[in-house]
Amino acid sequence: MKERMTSSSSKASFLFWAILVLHLLLKASSNPEGDALNALKNNLQDPNNVLQSWDSTLVNPCTWFHVTCNVDSSVTRVDLGNAALSGTLVSNLGDLPNLQYLELYNNNITGKIPEELGNLVNLESLDLYLNNMSGTIPNTLGKLQKLRFLRLNNNTLTGRIPLSLTNVSSLQVLDLSNNNLEGDVPVTGSFSLFTPVSYKNNPRLTQPRIVPVPTPPLSPASSGSSNTGAIAGGVAAGAALLFAAPAIALTYWRKRKPRAHFFDVPAEEDPEVHLGQLKRFSLRELLVATDNFSNKHILGRGGFGKVYKGRLVDGSLVAVKRLKEERTQGGELQFQTEVEMISMAVHRNLLRLRGFCMTSTERLLVYPFMANGSVASCLRERNDSVPPLEWPRRKNIALGSARGLAYLHDHCDPKIIHRDVKAANILLDEDFEAVVGDFGLAKLMDYKDTHVTTAVRGTIGHIAPEYLSTGKSSEKTDVFGYGVMLLELITGQRAFDLARLANDDDVMLLDWVKGLLKDKKLETLVDAELTGNYDDDEVEKLIQVALLCTQGSPMERPKMSEVVRMLEGDGLAEKWEQWQKEKTYRQDFNNNHMHHPNANWMIVDSTSHIQPDELSGPR
The missing domain is CATH 1.10.510.10 (Transferase(Phosphotransferase) domain 1)
Incomplete structure (x- = not known):
């Protein structure tokens, strides 16, 4: 009897250790990134079998189509734009710690934007436009301090624009247009973050307003300094009004004269005029940068003109394209419109327009310098x-x-x-x-x-x-x-x-x-x-x-x-x-x-x- 109990106990012990080892092996062989992408696949309908290569039996997803990994076999890109996918996104997407590009545009995806996307601290581009996504924009997206491109346009998103987005200083392109957003368009010090183009066709949105910074209530002990605080507040309000007055006047002037040029101030007098992220340079700046368009700085010649290498006063290298055709009378507005159109095309594989210059004799486009040429x-x-x-x-x-x-x-x-x-x-x-x-x-x-x-x-x-x-x-x-x-x-x-x-x-x-x-x-x-x-x-x-x-x-x-x-x-x-x-x-x-x-x-x-x-x- 005792031997039988000992044998039974040994078998139970062996079974326990076998299960434990198997569990540890399965745990060791699992891959959170592969699990996250498999969860996404299982939540999507894929009529064109775009995700056919996403094999759940393979631990490493780096061999799958539309997935890019770095040298450490960690997922950095998911490219599933134009794939006719439907279904909803999954919270597991937040388990891709090194993801830099999430491209899911132009599909039929529905449901909410997962709040867990705020965990993707290395994310640089989030493209969910041209889908049928609903719900609100998660506040957690404000934690993405490396985010450069955020395009959520052409969905059915509702609610307010999160104030947290104004904290993402790296944003170069933000497009929330063609949704059902409501409330005020938040504005802080980064006034150019929300341009009219970025939130157009949201009928329930109101025009941008300055978001006041709340001041803490004064305690009784500090009542003696209330006069000082009032004076400081008055000075701050006066300074704010002083800086806001030109912008208010310019806005009013544009409304009164809708056919006027975008830029009604000569570039030589105000070289810091911006259109969104686009800068209007002064001719003087670019003459200095290119050493008066010296032939020794020519990078190339083409049908549109010559390109010069330049160095701006901040030390950054640029390529200045000097368009060769003369302007015709009345063409300034059209030229600026086309420049704006070009500047809105932002993609990692497109040359980003940094700014331009336009005078009575010159039209110049300013681009980042490409280190390895063509x-x-x-x-x-x-x-x-x-x-x-x-x-x-x-x-x-x-x-x-x-x-x-x-x-x-x-x-x-x-x-x-x-x-x-x-x-x-x-x-x-x-x-x-x-x-x-x-x-x-x-x-x-x-x-x-x-x-x-x-x-x-x-x-x-x-x-x-x-x-x-x-x-x-x-x-x-x-x-x-x-x-x-x-x-x-x-x-x-x-x-x-x-x-x-x-x-x-x-x-x-x-x-x-x-x-x-x-x-x-x-x-x-x-x-x-x-x-x-x-x-x-x-x-x-x-x-x-x-x-x-x-x-x-x-x-x-x-x-x-x-x-x-x-x-x-x-x-x-x-x-x-x-x-x-x-x-x-x-x-x-x-x-x-x-x-x-x-x-x-x-x-x-x-x-x-x-x-x-x-x-x-x-x-």
Whole structure:
């Protein structure tokens, strides 16, 4: 009996320790970030299977599509914009301590914004716009001291704007427009935080007012100093009135003269005038910064003018674009309107407009200085001290520039069409992050041609055939230019290069690439500067995207949002297969045997079916 009890006790003890070890193993193998994203997936309806790769059996979510991690395998980005997702967000999102970008715009998400998002202390961008979210804006968002972009517009949010948001000094863009918010628009010392654009179309919101700072009641012991306090209060009130009077007068003046210019004070007299986060510089400031536009400070030249490197009085480096066309009489208001439009397009992959200057003889745009120049300069103007762009960086540039263009096309109101997408206009910051520059300048430069067809702008080799033949541009002309830019990234070649004639090659990069693919010369196509350090499959996929983007018919080209998804690994194979089946020029390919190991994706020359107006650029 005693032996039986001992045996039973041993079994129970073994079972207890086995369960404990199993529990500890499961606990050790769990990942709070993976659990948080799985909870989000389970709470969303995903009709397009965008979240198909989010496998709950994998502890680490860093291999999932639309998720980006840092070197420590911690989630830093969740990119799920334009994904047709519905459902609600989960409080578990607050368990992503290193998250910097949460992109869930343009979906059908409902419900409340979780208060737990206030735990994301490293968050820089929160984009929940163009959904159906309801409830109030959480006060906890005021704890996000690194937040730069907060876009909650085009939802059905209610309640007051949290006063706590005025404490987020890092905010560069705030958009709460097109909701059902109510009450006063809070204002503190950061008056520019809430511009009229940021809260428009909220009928129950009242105009901004200064929020008084409550003063503590005086205790009986301090009544003797009440006169002193009253005097100090009077002085403070007088000072506040003194500083507020010009703003009140300016507001009244603008209401009385609605057709007047945005900036009715000469820049030379008041260089600190701001439009939101946009500064109007004085000409004197920029002359000093660029050493009177010295030729030694020229960074580049283009169709819009010259760009100069400058250093402002605060020590910061800037790039000053000096627009070359003369202004016409009465064009100042339109120019300022277009500048405002450009300044509202803020995205990590778009070059941020820092300010501008306008005088009777000059129009200047001021941008942050990009430390690593342009993609074109990195590809073709290297020196021995600067290594060539590595293949992983080229892939990141392709994705980053696509995201920037998709934002211009789908999320700007009005839509912005670049019209000159090329490697020279894709800039690189200190981390080699792609930044699309010169967007909106085509519109800006053509502001005086409101009653005539806009002249074709662009660069030979990048111009879409329909734009060249009709002069009409659309977002699909940008897609074409982007496709050629991808080929520049892959090959290191110029889009138009007469030097190729020496080898009896096509001067147009697109035609040259198609010729190499027809002749099965993939190795010749890839930039020799990479010295073989690239992935064949990744090169093939990038070429496929480029060819889809450069189709003769604009209707057959993908949207930039589709390009982003294809580069992220979602839908390229299906799109490519569909396109291949629809093209009659595959008949020659199917009748011949190609011996290249990767021949199954190559194409033949498409010139046999191209119509006269379907050229790949000017001849």
